[in-house]
Amino acid sequence: MTKTINFVLASNQASSITRLVAEYANQLVKRGVDVYISYPILSFWDYFVWRVEKETAPVSAYLAGSYRFLKFWKYLFVLAIKGIIKSKGLRWQGELMQTLDPRVKMNCFLKLPSARNMPDADVLVVMQNYLVPRLLFLPASKGKIIGSVHMDYQEMLKDRDEATRGWWQQFLFVEQHLRIPRFAVSVAAKTSAETLGVAVNCVINNGINLQEFSNLGRPAQSPSPLRIMLFCALLFEKGQDFGCAVVRELKKIYNSQAVQFVSVGQVKDKYKNLFDENLGYLCKQNYVQAYQQADIFIYPSLRDGFPAPPLEALACGCALVTTAVQGVVEYGIHEKNCLMCEPNDLENMVKNVQRLITDYALRQKLCQAGLETVKKYSWEQCAEQLINFMDGIL
Numbered sequence: 001m002t003k004t005i006n007f008v009l010a011s012n013q014a015s016s017i018t019r020l021v022a023e024y025a026n027q028l029v030k031r032g033v034d035v036y037i038s039y040p041i042l043s044f045w046d047y048f049v050w051r052v053e054k055e056t057a058p059v060s061a062y063l064a065g066s067y068r069f070l071k072f073w074k075y076l077f078v079l080a081i082k083g084i085i086k087s088k089g090l091r092w093q094g095e096l097m098q099t100l101d102p103r104v105k106m107n108c109f110l111k112l113p114s115a116r117n118m119p120d121a122d123v124l125v126v127m128q129n130y131l132v133p134r135l136l137f138l139p140a141s142k143g144k145i146i147g148s149v150h151m152d153y154q155e156m157l158k159d160r161d162e163a164t165r166g167w168w169q170q171f172l173f174v175e176q177h178l179r180i181p182r183f184a185v186s187v188a189a190k191t192s193a194e195t196l197g198v199a200v201n202c203v204i205n206n207g208i209n210l211q212e213f214s215n216l217g218r219p220a221q222s223p224s225p226l227r228i229m230l231f232c233a234l235l236f237e238k239g240q241d242f243g244c245a246v247v248r249e250l251k252k253i254y255n256s257q258a259v260q261f262v263s264v265g266q267v268k269d270k271y272k273n274l275f276d277e278n279l280g281y282l283c284k285q286n287y288v289q290a291y292q293q294a295d296i297f298i299y300p301s302l303r304d305g306f307p308a309p310p311l312e313a314l315a316c317g318c319a320l321v322t323t324a325v326q327g328v329v330e331y332g333i334h335e336k337n338c339l340m341c342e343p344n345d346l347e348n349m350v351k352n353v354q355r356l357i358t359d360y361a362l363r364q365k366l367c368q369a370g371l372e373t374v375k376k377y378s379w380e381q382c383a384e385q386l387i388n389f390m391d392g393i394l
Helices: 016-030 045-056 061-086 129-135 160-177 187-195 241-253 269-274 284-292 309-315 345-359 360-376 379-393
Strands: 004-008 034-040 104-107 123-126 142-150 182-184 226-232 259-265 296-299 319-323 338-342
Touching: 004 016, 016 034, 016 379, 045 160, 045 360, 045 379, 123 129, 129 142, 129 182, 129 259, 142 187, 142 319, 142 379, 182 187, 182 379, 226 241, 226 345, 241 269, 241 345, 259 269, 284 309, 296 309, 296 345, 309 319, 309 360, 319 345, 338 345, 345 360
Parallel strands: 004 034, 004 123, 034 104, 123 142, 142 182, 226 259, 226 296, 296 319, 319 338
Antiparallel strands: none
């Protein structure tokens, strides 16, 4: 039986990974499990060292040693300063997204996990699998290693620069040869990994906090004009360019007296003038309230694992317009609880939003179905599945 769990992270950044770790941790301590979250001061250390090696490779043999040495320590110094500043006194950034139960124990280390800086545990859950080789030689007392798959491994090699693609190819090679139990966050992620020869034991979907995300704070009547919210993130995969192209087309049809366009998240400077309001990167209750004040939520992702924002929008009573990406297609049903089109299909994405603007009955139908859909994805259920998986392999 699992009594102590250590979640190990490769970065200290507010992201979907840190959010789900916080949610898991809160649920598990309620069940009497001791939970550690181990995170580094210097994020993605292995990746930065790898990039330094690649960047300095063309330097002559005579100069390479000195040049690499100097650049290595320059990176170390810069990363250390950035890491300490961003973490505001080495604070874990996941707490910006979700309040942690005080019973969760935090374990901060400099750059890489080791026998010295890892606590004893029954299970060591790795949230970025390229850390696994660093953990294979830890004493058994540090816990049985469990990996997790949060993305489509086949898709992650597309549209990358040569250097980054090389990193992921190296990562995949290691994954194919590691014999550890793993869970994936979606059927698509599991299938993709297995196609590439990476064994995955089961699927445990990510959840959402149904106590936090709900339509209870939504106004009794939709205000006029309608508020259309676009989810924005800087990662290419999140489709910000595509989403903003959709907004641009819609603005040719509707004026601000009929429809207001709002961005949530990190919108690029070149697109900020497209929107009537840019809410920026929101956390906790501010994030929930933004969803509750939106009528239509556009999720323009090009590829994904099992994204939470569409589920969170549904839980808050938004009508969802989304792309048919991995993860979303496991809970989104076109014409039933959302309107869906293929990634980068500008014409149909615009038409789907138009339908919801003009058809109040359809909006209401999708909203009601969405509220039923999200009931299947509570963190309580996710935590129970994770415990059962861990107990089964111990």
